[in-house]
Amino acid sequence: MPKKVKKGIITVAGMGTRFLPATKAMPKEMLPVLDKPVVQYIVEEMAASGIEEIIFVTSAQKEAIENHFDRDFDFEKFLEEKGKLDRLSSLMELSKKVRFFYTRQSQPLGNGHAMLCAKEFIGDEPFAFSDGDSIIDAETPVIKQLIDAYNTHGNPIIGVQRIEDKKAMTKYGNVYAKPLRHDRTFRVTEFVEKPSIKKVSPHGLIVGGMRYIFDKDIWKFLEAQGSGKDGEIWVADAANELAKKKKFLAYEYEGTYFDTGNKVALLKTAIHFAMKDPEIREQISEMF
Secondary structure: OOOOOOEEEOOOOOOOOHHHOOOHOOHHOOEEOOEEHHHHHHHHHHHHOEEEOOEEEEEOOOOOHHHOOOOOOHHHHHHHHHOHHHHHHHHHHHHHOOOEEEEEEEEOOOOHHHHOOOHHHHOOEEEEEEEEEEEEOOOOHHHHHHHHHHHHHHOOOEEEOOOOOHHOOOOOEEEEEEEOOOOOOEEEEEEEEOOOOOOOOOOEOOOOOEEEEEEEHHHHHHHOOOHHHHOOOHHHHHHHHHHHHHHOOOEEOOOOEEEOOOOHHHHHHHHHHOOOOHHHHHHHHHHO
């Protein structure tokens, strides 16, 4: 039986230049989707999956993330007196389920370098890994789906989506893999970032939302990883090397992936969640 997955890493060190000027003073991960910032959706996914400790890999001007997940008892008392404490209930519940930690990535050297910044915190334990941009709407949290698969197989695993549009596949990282007997599970042979249309994954597998479960073996590959694209260290490159040495799985998760990394994508995400609320859906329908 593999060790229990109790820790998670969320990388939030990006500059958010696609959202300037809004992100000049506000982290892109704090941009709202309705009444919650993007990063809170990811934290809630981890918490609902049984993750007990989360470390954020941050950079300068990301203090707003720390403040958001910290308790402010004076503010809570003020809201309670106004009869509005319920508006903070989701955050208060998170603070009961998860302990938050922070470390800084001193230079923007890629998400693999960011992950390495959290190595000391993780130690030899297995862990969940996510970026701070993607929201996945799923009945069963995607990280829990991956943890369940990890507990079954005992191997590192990535969450993938299957799509049929080959042109669309060229916009994503593709996963080349062999189907296993277990439903929705594949053995990875290679990761390729944005391949040509003639070389897309034959099974239609893409990295839809960056969700991984890693064990301690990933560290030696990250540490040995030379600079890749743009002179930076990338998780996908290290995962590629790991997949050559040991069994690395892909799991086709159930859920809808939303990239919030650009203005249109963030708007689509907000509309999706708005339409799930009957009152908001009715008001939006009246506009058209």
